[in-house]
Amino acid sequence: GSTSSENDSSSSSSASAGGGSGVKIGLAFDVGGRGDRSFNDSAARGADKAKAEFGGSIKELTAKTSDTEADREQRLTDLADAGYNPIVGVGFSYAASMTKVAAKYPKVSFGIVDSVVDAKNVDSITFTEEQGSYLAGVAAALKTKKNHVGFIGGVDVPLIKKFEAGFTQGVHDTKPAVKVDSQYLSHGSDFSGFASPDKGKAAASGMLDNGADVIYSAAGSSGNGAIEAVNGVKGAWAIGVDSDQYNIPGLAKYKASILTSMVKNVDVGVYDFVKSVHDGKPLTGVNNYSLAKNGVSLATSGGFIDDIKTQLDAAKQKIVDGSIKVKTTP
Amino acid sequence: MKKLTSRIDKERLLLGVAAPLLAIVTALVVTALVILATGKNPGAAFSDMLTYGSASDSQVYILNKATTYYLAGVAVAIGFRMNLFNIGVDGQYRLAAFVAAVLGGALTVPGWIAIPLIILCAMATGALWAAIAGILKVTRGVSEVISTIMLNSIATAIIAYLLQPGKLAELQSGGTVVSTDPLPKSSYFFTIDTGAAGVLWGFIVVAVLVGIAYWFVLGRTRFGFDLRTVGQSESAATASGVSVKKMVATSMIISGAVAGLIGMPTLLNDSHQFSNDFPSGIGFTGIAIALLGRNNPVGIALGALLWGFLERTTNHLEFEGYDKEILGVIQGVIVLCVVIAYELVRRYGLKRQQQRVGAELAAQAAAPTQKQEVA
Amino acid sequence: MTATMTDTPPPAAPKADTGGRSGRSVGRILTIIAGALVLVAVVRIITGANQLTSEGQVSAALGLAVPIGLAGLAGLWSERSGVVNIGLEGMMILGTFGAGWIGWQSNPWLGLLCGVGFGVLGGLVHAVATVTFGVDHIVSGVAVNLLALGITQYLAKLFFSEGKPAEAGGNPKQSPPVESLPHIDVPGLSDALQSVEKHHWFLLSDIAGILGGLVTDLSVVTLLAFLLFVGSWWLLWRTPFGLRLRSCGENPIAAESLGVNVYKYKYAAVAVSGGLAGLGGAFLALVTSHTYLEGQTGGRGYIGLAAMIFGNWRPGGLAMGAGLFGYSDALQLRNGGETVHALLLLLVVLLAGLAGWKLYRKAHWQAGISLMVAALVLVWYLFTDEVPSDFVGATPYVVTLLVLSLSAQRLRMPRADGMRYRKGQGK
Amino acid sequence: MANRDIDITVRTGTVHALCGENGAGKSTLMKILYGMQQPDEGTITVNGDQVTFSNPADAIARGIGMVHQHFMLADNLTVLENVVLGAEKLHGIGGKARTKIREISDAYGLNVRPDVLLEELGVADRQRVEILKVLYRGAKTLILDEPTAVLVPQEVDALFDNLRELKAEGLTVIFISHKLGEVLSVADEITVIRRGTTVGTVEPRNTTTKQLAELMVGSELPTPETEESTVTDVPLLKLDGLHLTQTDLDGVERIILDDISFTIHKGEVLGIAGVEGNGQSELVEAIMGIRAPDAGAITLDGADISHVPTRNRREAGVGYIPEDRHRHGLLLEAPLWENRILGHVTERPNSRGQLLDIKSARTDTERIVQAYDVRTPGIDVTAASLSGGNQQKLIVGREMSHAPKLLIAAHPTRGVDVGAQAAIWDHIREARREGLAVLLISADLDELIGLSDTLRVMYRGRLVADADPATITPEELGSAMTGAATGHLEHAEDDAR
Ligand SMILES: Nc1ncnc2c1ncn2[C@@H]1O[C@H](COP(=O)(O)OP(=O)(O)OP(=O)(O)O)[C@@H](O)[C@H]1O
Ligand SMILES: Nc1ncnc2c1ncn2[C@@H]1O[C@H](COP(=O)(O)OP(=O)(O)OP(=O)(O)O)[C@@H](O)[C@H]1O
Numbered sequence A: 001g002s003t004s005s006e007n008d009s010s011s012s013s014s015a016s017a018g019g020g021s022g023v024k025i026g027l028a029f030d031v032g033g034r035g036d037r038s039f040n041d042s043a044a045r046g047a048d049k050a051k052a053e054f055g056g057s058i059k060e061l062t063a064k065t066s067d068t069e070a071d072r073e074q075r076l077t078d079l080a081d082a083g084y085n086p087i088v089g090v091g092f093s094y095a096a097s098m099t100k101v102a103a104k105y106p107k108v109s110f111g112i113v114d115s116v117v118d119a120k121n122v123d124s125i126t127f128t129e130e131q132g133s134y135l136a137g138v139a140a141a142l143k144t145k146k147n148h149v150g151f152i153g154g155v156d157v158p159l160i161k162k163f164e165a166g167f168t169q170g171v172h173d174t175k176p177a178v179k180v181d182s183q184y185l186s187h188g189s190d191f192s193g194f195a196s197p198d199k200g201k202a203a204a205s206g207m208l209d210n211g212a213d214v215i216y217s218a219a220g221s222s223g224n225g226a227i228e229a230v231n232g233v234k235g236a237w238a239i240g241v242d243s244d245q246y247n248i249p250g251l252a253k254y255k256a257s258i259l260t261s262m263v264k265n266v267d268v269g270v271y272d273f274v275k276s277v278h279d280g281k282p283l284t285g286v287n288n289y290s291l292a293k294n295g296v297s298l299a300t301s302g303g304f305i306d307d308i309k310t311q312l313d314a315a316k317q318k319i320v321d322g323s324i325k326v327k328t329t330p
Numbered sequence B: 001m002k003k004l005t006s007r008i009d010k011e012r013l014l015l016g017v018a019a020p021l022l023a024i025v026t027a028l029v030v031t032a033l034v035i036l037a038t039g040k041n042p043g044a045a046f047s048d049m050l051t052y053g054s055a056s057d058s059q060v061y062i063l064n065k066a067t068t069y070y071l072a073g074v075a076v077a078i079g080f081r082m083n084l085f086n087i088g089v090d091g092q093y094r095l096a097a098f099v100a101a102v103l104g105g106a107l108t109v110p111g112w113i114a115i116p117l118i119i120l121c122a123m124a125t126g127a128l129w130a131a132i133a134g135i136l137k138v139t140r141g142v143s144e145v146i147s148t149i150m151l152n153s154i155a156t157a158i159i160a161y162l163l164q165p166g167k168l169a170e171l172q173s174g175g176t177v178v179s180t181d182p183l184p185k186s187s188y189f190f191t192i193d194t195g196a197a198g199v200l201w202g203f204i205v206v207a208v209l210v211g212i213a214y215w216f217v218l219g220r221t222r223f224g225f226d227l228r229t230v231g232q233s234e235s236a237a238t239a240s241g242v243s244v245k246k247m248v249a250t251s252m253i254i255s256g257a258v259a260g261l262i263g264m265p266t267l268l269n270d271s272h273q274f275s276n277d278f279p280s281g282i283g284f285t286g287i288a289i290a291l292l293g294r295n296n297p298v299g300i301a302l303g304a305l306l307w308g309f310l311e312r313t314t315n316h317l318e319f320e321g322y323d324k325e326i327l328g329v330i331q332g333v334i335v336l337c338v339v340i341a342y343e344l345v346r347r348y349g350l351k352r353q354q355q356r357v358g359a360e361l362a363a364q365a366a367a368p369t370q371k372q373e374v375a
Numbered sequence C: 001m002t003a004t005m006t007d008t009p010p011p012a013a014p015k016a017d018t019g020g021r022s023g024r025s026v027g028r029i030l031t032i033i034a035g036a037l038v039l040v041a042v043v044r045i046i047t048g049a050n051q052l053t054s055e056g057q058v059s060a061a062l063g064l065a066v067p068i069g070l071a072g073l074a075g076l077w078s079e080r081s082g083v084v085n086i087g088l089e090g091m092m093i094l095g096t097f098g099a100g101w102i103g104w105q106s107n108p109w110l111g112l113l114c115g116v117g118f119g120v121l122g123g124l125v126h127a128v129a130t131v132t133f134g135v136d137h138i139v140s141g142v143a144v145n146l147l148a149l150g151i152t153q154y155l156a157k158l159f160f161s162e163g164k165p166a167e168a169g170g171n172p173k174q175s176p177p178v179e180s181l182p183h184i185d186v187p188g189l190s191d192a193l194q195s196v197e198k199h200h201w202f203l204l205s206d207i208a209g210i211l212g213g214l215v216t217d218l219s220v221v222t223l224l225a226f227l228l229f230v231g232s233w234w235l236l237w238r239t240p241f242g243l244r245l246r247s248c249g250e251n252p253i254a255a256e257s258l259g260v261n262v263y264k265y266k267y268a269a270v271a272v273s274g275g276l277a278g279l280g281g282a283f284l285a286l287v288t289s290h291t292y293l294e295g296q297t298g299g300r301g302y303i304g305l306a307a308m309i310f311g312n313w314r315p316g317g318l319a320m321g322a323g324l325f326g327y328s329d330a331l332q333l334r335n336g337g338e339t340v341h342a343l344l345l346l347l348v349v350l351l352a353g354l355a356g357w358k359l360y361r362k363a364h365w366q367a368g369i370s371l372m373v374a375a376l377v378l379v380w381y382l383f384t385d386e387v388p389s390d391f392v393g394a395t396p397y398v399v400t401l402l403v404l405s406l407s408a409q410r411l412r413m414p415r416a417d418g419m420r421y422r423k424g425q426g427k
Numbered sequence D: 001m002a003n004r005d006i007d008i009t010v011r012t013g014t015v016h017a018l019c020g021e022n023g024a025g026k027s028t029l030m031k032i033l034y035g036m037q038q039p040d041e042g043t044i045t046v047n048g049d050q051v052t053f054s055n056p057a058d059a060i061a062r063g064i065g066m067v068h069q070h071f072m073l074a075d076n077l078t079v080l081e082n083v084v085l086g087a088e089k090l091h092g093i094g095g096k097a098r099t100k101i102r103e104i105s106d107a108y109g110l111n112v113r114p115d116v117l118l119e120e121l122g123v124a125d126r127q128r129v130e131i132l133k134v135l136y137r138g139a140k141t142l143i144l145d146e147p148t149a150v151l152v153p154q155e156v157d158a159l160f161d162n163l164r165e166l167k168a169e170g171l172t173v174i175f176i177s178h179k180l181g182e183v184l185s186v187a188d189e190i191t192v193i194r195r196g197t198t199v200g201t202v203e204p205r206n207t208t209t210k211q212l213a214e215l216m217v218g219s220e221l222p223t224p225e226t227e228e229s230t231v232t233d234v235p236l237l238k239l240d241g242l243h244l245t246q247t248d249l250d251g252v253e254r255i256i257l258d259d260i261s262f263t264i265h266k267g268e269v270l271g272i273a274g275v276e277g278n279g280q281s282e283l284v285e286a287i288m289g290i291r292a293p294d295a296g297a298i299t300l301d302g303a304d305i306s307h308v309p310t311r312n313r314r315e316a317g318v319g320y321i322p323e324d325r326h327r328h329g330l331l332l333e334a335p336l337w338e339n340r341i342l343g344h345v346t347e348r349p350n351s352r353g354q355l356l357d358i359k360s361a362r363t364d365t366e367r368i369v370q371a372y373d374v375r376t377p378g379i380d381v382t383a384a385s386l387s388g389g390n391q392q393k394l395i396v397g398r399e400m401s402h403a404p405k406l407l408i409a410a411h412p413t414r415g416v417d418v419g420a421q422a423a424i425w426d427h428i429r430e431a432r433r434e435g436l437a438v439l440l441i442s443a444d445l446d447e448l449i450g451l452s453d454t455l456r457v458m459y460r461g462r463l464v465a466d467a468d469p470a471t472i473t474p475e476e477l478g479s480a481m482t483g484a485a486t487g488h489l490e491h492a493e494d495d496a497r
């Protein structure tokens, strides 16, 4: 433990840790932490890669569900106090706390995933989920035989609505006649929708019964239930999210039904940031990892979307060159 | 002289201290065993918790946390004193904080008008939401345990519906956080800057006032006496002239009003807006804290501080290579030990008292000629 | 006049004839079910919301109802013996963890057993606190919930986040996947029922849909749950064991005076209660998710308790309560706002019926209120196309609140439920 | 200590009575004999074998059965279930058990219907179910703890007939009662217990009630006789056509009180006799404002209080001694001084304005403890740690301290020992002299006849008869209580006692 009086001195002395023998990376995870096979894990991968290249060490702290602002603030402060630099806050919930802590430790470089913090020493690593989802929508529209697809969101928070908006637009731009069902599993501060495979399954089978045959779910582990339901219906496809779900051990049984996954390459963003600090030119401002920068992409494992590659590439090109603007709200 | 000694009953005092002590020692032993079982050193963990928890910035953190928890504990305790189990504190404070934040964001009047208005609005919302459960109980006989659980979920749905861009909220930059209009600077509650240790929330003053009011109303007023009477025996209360139904509804409303305050330290001192990451679940923490504190205003304060201390220090444990999930284990064990210890001590105390009454009577019976000396 | 003597014993306090109360339950329940069926069929025809009684809907409802039903049954066992069990949620959490933990290492059957076993452990903690130490039941339940959550989080971190489990797909909040438990399908039956359902005939298709949903792709655990319901009813109401157990919940001192070891029965009941809750948790982990997940129970323990109260502390009523929950949950998950919108009409019909009944019973202002609410809901129904999705999610809670506020006064809980009992303290 | 140095020998095939004042330890002794409590030392011998009972099951196995002072029945179970509970091994819990119950019921004329819910039975029926429970288990030794406390004389006689029949079949009966007349008429032997020890065993043939009483308390028994009449003609409480119904769970409406009218004048004690459960409790609750009557008016001292809340009625000068002190009269876990405030929180000296005046309340509690001889080491002990009699004295003291105009006394001396009983009667008499009106409800017919100026009999929610307490006998009153006699009861001179 450290008393407050030491704070200032330690922060200034630790600011130099970035150079020389490797980097001391501080990772503040969102709930779930390393091993969540989603974006926390992806961030960890980026940090691991940086550590392997530049040497140094990684300190990981993980949020808990009952966290408040003060807890997140404290987590970042603890890392800064202990001399870690750079410090990455994984998840939008660190936005407010990072604003405060970054001001307190001006010589430390901070990075935040999925949100924007307006400070000179913060790198805001954001992703264009809507663009990736747009491509997922294109794939869904091209693969549906019944002209009916579905979207399942875990909780109706803005981040997930981005997925829905991009997906719907992608579907309709490709085939206007295709019907899109949308369903959220829980609402507001009830986050159970991210951890209820049974509800994901019920929602997916409801959509399948109503005639949908491609289902895109952005619902954390609830998506597993949706994939399972899809697996039970011949000719139906599931689209996964965040990481390449085709390769997740827990879903190996259903991999034949996983058309593709909308992958968010958090690792790239984190790696870039750590590298910039290591190189002595820390990234700051908003770094939007868009489709153009390969921040989001569609996974090709399984080869199920190889046949529509040309259409997907065309759509991607249009987004990259700006002729298609993807909405962020449905 | 004799009266004095009988009032300040040493034995009772001793028993009062014994219960929490017994509980905390047991909890420590259990926790130590759990840590040992994972092959780590519990001693080092405890000493890290102590040193880290006693740092001045930790103390500010703990006080701030305890402010919120204290209000939650009192809100729950008001129900408990009536034998009412208000699980709905959680929904009540969230809805209250939301409505108050909307109002606060819309107000453009000076702070000395706005702040009381925001607080009153929060209390009124919490009270109203609790009143539903209270009224359902007295008019339709619906158990408040069930109705408040349902109302928690319904409150969540209402907030989810209204906290959306275009309704009562807007999307923040970054596109991931929705929140209500931020409060104007003038509507911030005062804070005490302790320098490097951090900023102490001014709302702690309100929490202390609530505690004093709780103690005073329950212990010193007619209303408080009636309330406690209902809590101890509904039948006796009815016979003594208390309208139990009115009392149930009233105390539910008061509990809800205090619950409305729970979100205020965060809103007025910290976040200044209600967003989709506003802390939730504090109502349930309040239950644990009210249990720890035996519904006693000072006890609840100690419970709230203990909770804050545990949360602060277990977070740091992760830094030292321990699993911070140990927090849940410690909290669970402490609550369980405390309730059992209190029960054991209560029983022992009652038995002692009966024995004393019996002994005294026997002594009187043995010397029937002597003039009785009672009291 | 001279006082005259008489031999006849004095009559009891003036009481009206309440004969035929035992015959009431079965017949009444059947009538209620039939009535509800016709009502739903009518609403389906009017609104065209065929999902109301589709096979998928019923099947999903069943899947969602089973854990709630098991939690409720757990509560029933415990409360029939006089111990209020608000720790069900915690015991379910223990069940999910036990099932996931052992399930992935060995096989799902052992996982199921372990889920039950962990639940029993949770039950025993509650029993020690409430029965042996006489702690207030609700207080102890809250502590059990807290403890169960803490311990499972801690153990999950310890057991799943590193090494082999992590490679197999585990992480601090999730166990590696568990093999599926077998499902049962009656060959031919499902198809036949489906073809009837497809025609959307009045009532006939509804019945076919419901039956289809009940027999298609049935998990063995669902079947087990059904057997447990019937078995619990038989055990509690038809055997000496059950009589003794219930007597502990009605008047433990009387039971004690007749040589019943009240502690023993309370312990047994609370342990069984924990086991059933654990099984409910294991169902979540093994049947619906094939993995332990933190936060998987999502408050179902509390909902189960609500279903039990709704069901008047009886297995049949409890099953109906759990079914109602599962049904409205499935409805909102599968079809969102449109079908729930159709439910508004159902509500109108019910409220109008209630108003009529109240009018008949000469409760004028109650009838008035019912009518007014019915009119308001009708207006809502006519002027909208669907219910906002956020409110759709709250359907089960609103329905429970409505139903309880209409029926709570007719409920009767075990007389000594929640009371402290100590041996030899009777007067 | 409840019992010490107890020596009793009960011979097979006899009725052995046990007497002693309240709290003497009779129930405790029997509970030990029945295995519900364990003795610290000493032995129990049954038929020559020395035994230890660690729970009732052991005692039952030895052929001992007990009918408790307070009913041990579960309301929500049927009679059959109540009877077979714990003895399921004998005849199961189904048809065979039902047949057996009918058999026993017919054999002893108990008239028990096995399939009704227990809550539908009145006290006498419950008493018979209790006896049947014991017989069903084939008990050879029956313990009856105050079985007659709630029965009217006719029922007592019926019970005694049953007991004699049992005795004739070779069963042993241990019988506890405070009613010395009964004891002398039915017992073969009488043991007296005082302060937890046996003081002697006597033969009923050569003993009188007076001697017995002196053995019990060491002094003469007090009587509730009132001397001169203090009745004035100023009406204080007037009930006019009070009507109360109640709708039960099944929606069936029941009439609880039917057209109740009477007037109590200042200085008058109006006694109401009746078997428990005929509406007395509800009548009291209606007058106290705990239940709202459907029709009729209640006038207190000229003011209509029919729709006034309980608290205002109490403030207007109604004192209340409830029938169940634990449920309605006390906060068991609260200290005595808080119990002194209970029910009078709005009045001096307990409060001033909206605030409690704890200091004066405490001082006044000390006064009550002194004046009413409440035996306690202090006013900070909880009410639960006092014995029943002392609790009752505290309640009486509290209610009398607010100078009531009207006292509603429901069983004011129930479960209270003779000393306290006399003190309570004295307090009532004294207040009556100063113009207090009293509504007295009691199951103790001697108390009722002795204290009352006017007597009414309540049956099925109606006042069916009235009587002059100066001449009426308990037996005559009893017949009206069973509904066999109505109107004005006259004492028949030729009715030899
Ligand atoms: N374990 C004990 N040791 C000594 N005395 C005891 C014990 N338990 C109870 N007593 C005595 O018993 C009395 C209170 O007991 P309780 O409430 O059972 O009385 P009660 O049965 O209501 O009295 P009563 O028979 O006079 O109406 C007190 O005088 C108390 O001192
Ligand atoms: N274990 C005990 N140790 C000491 N005193 C006890 C114990 N249990 C009960 N007592 C007290 O002993 C006294 C005897 O009570 P008991 O109920 O046997 O009296 P009783 O003779 O049956 O009186 P009643 O006429 O009121 O029924 C009571 O004051 C009771 O509270």
Ligand SMILES: [Mg+2]
Pocket (backbone or CB within 6 Å): D023, D027, D388
């Ligand atoms: Mg007694």
Ligand SMILES: [Mg+2]
Pocket (backbone or CB within 6 Å): D026, D027, D028, D069, D145
């Ligand atoms: Mg007794």
